[in-house]
Amino acid sequence: MSRELADRLKTRALELGFHRVGIATPDATAHMPFYRNWVAEGRHGEMGYLGRPDAVARRGNLAGTLEGVRSVVVVVQEYFVEDPVGVPDDPTLAVIARYARGRDYHEIMGEGLNALWDWLEAEAPESVAARAYVDTGPILERDLGRRAGLGWFGKNTMLIHPTRGSYFFLGVLLLDLALPPDAPFEATHCGTCTRCLDACPTGALSGYDADGAPVMEASRCISYLTIELRGAIPRDLRPLMGNRVFGCDICQEVCPFSQRFSVPSSESAYSARPELDGAPLLELAERLLTLSGKGFVRTFAGSPLLRTGRKGLLRNVCVALGNWGSEEAVATLSAALSDPAPLVRGHAAWALGQVGSTDAMLALTARLEVEEDDWAESEISAARGS
Numbered sequence: 001m002s003r004e005l006a007d008r009l010k011t012r013a014l015e016l017g018f019h020r021v022g023i024a025t026p027d028a029t030a031h032m033p034f035y036r037n038w039v040a041e042g043r044h045g046e047m048g049y050l051g052r053p054d055a056v057a058r059r060g061n062l063a064g065t066l067e068g069v070r071s072v073v074v075v076v077q078e079y080f081v082e083d084p085v086g087v088p089d090d091p092t093l094a095v096i097a098r099y100a101r102g103r104d105y106h107e108i109m110g111e112g113l114n115a116l117w118d119w120l121e122a123e124a125p126e127s128v129a130a131r132a133y134v135d136t137g138p139i140l141e142r143d144l145g146r147r148a149g150l151g152w153f154g155k156n157t158m159l160i161h162p163t164r165g166s167y168f169f170l171g172v173l174l175l176d177l178a179l180p181p182d183a184p185f186e187a188t189h190c191g192t193c194t195r196c197l198d199a200c201p202t203g204a205l206s207g208y209d210a211d212g213a214p215v216m217e218a219s220r221c222i223s224y225l226t227i228e229l230r231g232a233i234p235r236d237l238r239p240l241m242g243n244r245v246f247g248c249d250i251c252q253e254v255c256p257f258s259q260r261f262s263v264p265s266s267e268s269a270y271s272a273r274p275e276l277d278g279a280p281l282l283e284l285a286e287r288l289l290t291l292s293g294k295g296f297v298r299t300f301a302g303s304p305l306l307r308t309g310r311k312g313l314l315r316n317v318c319v320a321l322g323n324w325g326s327e328e329a330v331a332t333l334s335a336a337l338s339d340p341a342p343l344v345r346g347h348a349a350w351a352l353g354q355v356g357s358t359d360a361m362l363a364l365t366a367r368l369e370v371e372e373d374d375w376a377e378s379e380i381s382a383a384r385g386s
Helices: 002-015 032-040 053-060 105-123 141-147 195-199 222-228 256-261 281-289 293-299 309-324 327-336 342-355 358-368 374-384
Strands: 020-024 071-078 130-133 168-175 205-208 214-216 244-246
Touching: 002 020, 002 071, 002 105, 020 141, 032 053, 071 105, 071 141, 105 130, 105 168, 141 168, 195 205, 222 244, 222 309, 244 309, 281 309, 281 327, 293 309, 309 327, 309 342, 327 342, 327 358, 342 358, 342 374, 358 374
Parallel strands: none
Antiparallel strands: 020 071, 071 168, 130 168, 205 214
């Protein structure tokens, strides 16, 4: 009965729009010692939720999330979209990670997982307790994905499928129902390839450790810097970010498996919103400058970009304008020097310093005379070279 039910569940998952599905046991992961050391070494940056003792314990024991858990259904949904013309090479255009150009994947996959749960409730011979998660709970989804036969851990820390690449989301459904597990994905196909390590601008990737676990310094990752980091981006890392204002796909873009096998997703919800598909940096900056915090929420409702908040995204755009370094950006950056958020003012100051023109210096000097925030003042002084 359980085998037949598992087969029908997988069929239903595909009907609901998922692209692949596998089943894993809820056994403790072998990666917990590495994870604990990674957190202890502070490699998770300011993402404190990753190191909370209760969350760490639940990652090591799924029974802490669902009492009596007996199996885990892992689903995949692909999100690849093509880059528009000019992205990422044109420094005047904003680059947003592919996964964030359309609707928020949490909503899309969450709806599908809940529908799958409803179906299982109706089809199972007895009541089923379940918990659905899409990158929202203390769960090692990629490890479960590997154990469900959906791919291997690449050197870029992504789960990679041998014929589909890595542009996909993972969702999990914990069940107190025993279902036959799929064979784990045991092989690792990265071999001697180091393209992702070599291409990472900030050196966030280190390859496999002695136990075969891929190592990332999260606090150097462009995705972390542009999304998870709430404060100032370290000055030495700003020039390395280029024109990427939300997330980063570089380690996937250079991967041979993603280059060869990625195709546009059949899920229309992940199609890019026109205003997020290679938007000119100046237009995006000027738009953000006119928005209040509430206006930002209304404008980007249903988008992953809500994660940064207005000031976080505007901070990132200022850095990208500084990396462009054009006189054309001076007027917009000068306006950003008067933004209500010190975080924005400080990064606008840095960007004007990168432009370095007479008008840029005049704007910095004028702002320095009235700036009241100590950190923003220090950024203005550094940008002036004083």
